[in-house]
Amino acid sequence: MDMNQYLEVFIEESREHLQNVNDQLIRFEKNTDDLGYVNEIFRSAHTLKGMSATMGFDDLAQLTHKMENVLDAVRNHQLDVHTEVLDALFESVDALEIMVQSISEGGDGQLDVKLLVQKLQRIVAEEPVAQHAASSIEYDELVQTLLSQTADQGFNAFEITVQLERTCLLKAARAYMVFDVLEQAGDVIKSAPTVQDIEQEKFESSFIVILVTNESQEKLQASLMEVSEVESVKIAAVPVKKETEMEELVSPEVAAAIQEVTVSAPSKSPVEEKRQPSNNKTIRVNIDRLDSLMNLFEELVIDRGRLEQISKELNNSELDETVERMSRISGDLQTIILNMRMVPVETVFNRFPRMVRQLSKDLGKQIELQIVGADTELDRTVIDEIGDPLVHLLRNAVDHGIEMPQARLENGKNEKGTIRLKAYHSGNHVFIDLEDDGAGINREKILQKALDRGIIDEKTAETLTDKQVYELIFASGFSTAEQISDVSGRGVGLDVVKNTIESLGGSVTIDSNEGYGSRFSIQLPLTLSIISALLVQMSEERYALPLSSIIETAIVQPKEVMHVHGQKVIDFRGAIIPLIDLKELFTVPNSVQGDHYSVVIVKKGEKTAGLIVDSFIGQQEIVLKSLGHYLPGVFAISGATILGDGQVALIIDCNALIK
């Protein structure tokens, strides 16, 4: 058993807790009345503290401890939540993240947290109700009512200040004894600090209680001084107006509240008892193991295809039955294995609200980040890669997209800018759109910059469409910010974005409407390594079409084919859609056109097209494999697969065929 094993778990869990703290903080900031968030944060911080102390990361433990103090004060209403408090908490989380990151990179997780610790300490020290040195007691309405009622019944009310000896070790125990004496004499209706705090020794050496009793002051004084280690007892009569007109009866709720104060609850505070049931049971599995499981399963799928083919040829009913059952079981297995690798994009998105908050604060902008479709799932490998490109785009939108509040108001827009991050499935792709309602892209500005930087020449500049102009911002060495800022605008960001996304087999496009905002649309493959596909025949060759792109198949008679601008089209359910002859496109040798067209209707987003093939072979599960490094970017081919007979079939990328 080596430490590293624990270390991994520690890092993973710390990250989860930090993420949770982050999330809850953001939510809490929006709704500072809901202390449920604080409890949640407190729990995570507490766990983190325990874990890091166990692992010997003292700075981590120290900082979380101070955070806990602040959070505790907040949830006990001893501290007003204001921006300073939230900022300090956010800063602490940042520091914690840095430390955890350092640990995960083999560092010692040490960081100078003195300043932060002081900051947090100062916040707690500023609590309006001093927790440690009880010096006064508040007479709120409830107490007043109670006092006047008891006065009516002839009881005396005393404010008793008990000072324990400073050397006293078991303060809580002494306090308990004091309370014991007091309760024999009468009823404690209020104490400062609260009874819970006193029980938990959260007081310096003195506390104040309000006692309602019919005992005399002297007798009380004497019996209290009998408790050992009590240094002094000050008893003052509480002046109570006999306001009999205060008719209000104590409502049941208030009565309960009184009981809570007087009857010393022997166990934890109610907050801790509210612990939510934990989530589903999970185990952590190394991603490498999942990968090798996947690889093995792919082999199995290929053999399954082979087996299906053989059994079809042999036509033996017993063999058929067995093969069919095996296919079914492996189908289920496949679903499970694929699902295991799928991760919601949430894992990437969840750090963005925080980032946008910080950035907009730094830049003096007001920005709201809306996230839609965070539960959209993507293969783990893709998830790992898209984080950085998205950060770049988001920073770009915050910095260049959204204008300053003043400028927005002048343009008749809402002072607060909106950035929308939306993820959704379409076909066998996942789309992530990043929209902002900012200034949009200025064509002239882009062109000028591109000319200045020698990316294009004047001649081409005139011929470019808007879209092509927008594409220019992905060119390397391009920066459109008038001033280079810390946030973005070094001109290194966006070309990296494009490269990363393309290396994942995806693409990124820009749409913009000057004055109204821009949209960056990222298309990513699911990289489901096993997909359902329709196998089609063209002459001697077989191709696979991902089922997710297909709407339906159709047989079209030549007379139904019309021509628009030299382009073959057909009327498909009332819509005119273009026909693409795949044999022509792929220059399939020895192709002869039959007396009718077999057409596969495919879609990309809203657009559709018909693909002409020779014949349909059937549906099959195929394993998606890359064409390798030697053949990158073959047009309209997204990869290859191995068929049951061991031959290779190419997979057609329908998205590339539809413009």
Added chain:
Amino acid sequence: MKIIVFQLGDEEYGISVEEVQSIEKIQHITRVPGVKKYVKGVINLRGVITPIIDLRTRFNLQEQLNHELTRIIMVRLNDVEAGLIVDAANDVVDIDEKTIASVPETVEGTAVEYLNGVVKVDSRLIVLLNLPKVLSLEDHLQ
């Protein structure tokens, strides 16, 4: 150094054994549309999709039909894997690196840049292949 000697047309070529993964018999090749003519397509090599290059076409030699002796030499260079179609894979010979001579400028039909030099083994003249050049990631797309 050890080299694998193979035949292209009438000439013998050599490639370092270090660069060779295996030698395969010719099998069904799936054509890939839209790539250069010398890329014959891809095959399934024990579950891995591997591109196949026809060296005869690559070197502008006379195209020949595949026959009994035709082989695919599977090579690997860094992370690029590919198969080279050759007319025959003859044997493995040991050569002395010092005896490698530069390629005469007029090697017929073959772009000199794809060659590393020539070496004489007994009475055989073996042309050494410059694999990085042959597999260079220039545009294979049409």
